[in-house]
Amino acid sequence: MDMRLLVDLPPGLDYNEWLASHTMALFDHVNLVYGAISEFCTPSGCPDMTGPGQRTYLWFDEKGKKTKVAAPQYIDYVMTFIQKTISDETIFPTKYANEFPSSFESIVRKIVRLLFHVMAHLYAAHFKEVVMLGLHAHLNLTFAHLTALHHRFSLIELKETEILRDLEVALRLTEDSTQEGGNNNDKSESSDVDSKSNLTEGSCGDNKS
Numbered sequence: 229m230d231m232r233l234l235v236d237l238p239p240g241l242d243y244n245e246w247l248a249s250h251t252m253a254l255f256d257h258v259n260l261v262y263g264a265i266s267e268f269c270t271p272s273g274c275p276d277m278t279g280p281g282q283r284t285y286l287w288f289d290e291k292g293k294k295t296k297v298a299a300p301q302y303i304d305y306v307m308t309f310i311q312k313t314i315s316d317e318t319i320f321p322t323k324y325a326n327e328f329p330s331s332f333e334s335i336v337r338k339i340v341r342l343l344f345h346v347m348a349h350l351y352a353a354h355f356k357e358v359v360m361l362g363l364h365a366h367l368n369l370t371f372a373h374l375t376a377l378h379h380r381f382s383l384i385e386l387k388e389t390e391i392l393r394d395l396e397v398a399l400r401l402t403e404d405s406t407q408e409g410g411n412n413n414d415k416s417e418s419s420d421v422d423s424k425s426n427l428t429e430g431s432c433g434d435n436k437s
Contacts, residue, residue, distance in 0.1 A: 231376035231401070244328040247336045248320055250377050255310050257370040258343050261350060262303060265357045269349075274299035279348030280391045299349055306342045313339065340374065340383045347371055348392060368399060375401045 237246050262269075277285040277299045286294040287302050297305070314320045319329060329335075350358060350367060358364050375396055378384045389396075396402045 231372050232380065234373065235377045235380045237380075244332050247333065247381070248314075248328070250373075251336050251339055252314055252320070254340070254343055254370065254374055254377070255314065257366070257373070258346050259307055261358065261363055261367050261370065262307075262346060264361055264363055265350070265354050266300070268354055268357045269300045269303070271298040271300060274349075274353055277302035277345070277349060278352055279345065280352045283348065283352075283391050285345050285349075299353070303346055303349070306346055310339050310342065337383050340378065341388060344374060344378075344384055344388060347374065351392065351395065371395070372399060372401055 235250060237243060275298050277287070277297065279285065284296070285302060287297050287305050288294050313335065317323065317326065319332065319335060321328060347367070347370070351371075355364070355367075358367050371392070375389075378389065379402065393402075
């Protein structure tokens with residue numbers, strides 16, 4: 229499946245409507261995968277909200293105050309915020325003649341960025357459990373969907389997505405533009421299905437800050 233075709237805006241379709249449908253689908257899929265492994269994500273096991281490469285995410289409350297919270301608390305905040313937002317008729321209108329707010333794209337950017345944080349934590353801290361439950365293909369497909377949507381509409385800043393750049397390349401979601409000389413030859417030869425899983429598991433090291 230070519231994800232670029234999946235996310236390409238069809239002629240005549242409203243841009244905001246298109247973003248809304250993909251955003252809600254991504255939320256449902258990320259929520260499904262996390263819900264399946266949530267029992268393994270505990271305050272004691274995941275005291276910080278981490279991603280690959282020792283990346284730590286802080287939660288910003290409605291007043292803009294940033295707080296360091298455990299991963300399950302952070303993800304609960306994320307899911308609660310997104311559920312509340314997409315259920316708000318003034319933001320995600322479902323009734324005829326209701327219009328999207330002028331700030332809709334920025335709201336979608338925030339939602340997609342937060343969903344990326346959750347996926348980064350799943351890959352960094354819980355990929356073994358995801359594989360154990362047979363959900364790795366679903367997780368990879370959801371990541372591919374989010375990545376394609378982001379690439380098509382530039383929804384997330386590079387500083388956010390760079391931590392999963394190797395995964396993008398391994399899943400062939402993007403070209404390896406770094407072209408690190410001959411050092412990449414061995415990597416490119418090992419990009420079959422098994423090596424994709426191994427690469428992802430290899431990125432799940434110690435992410436404590």
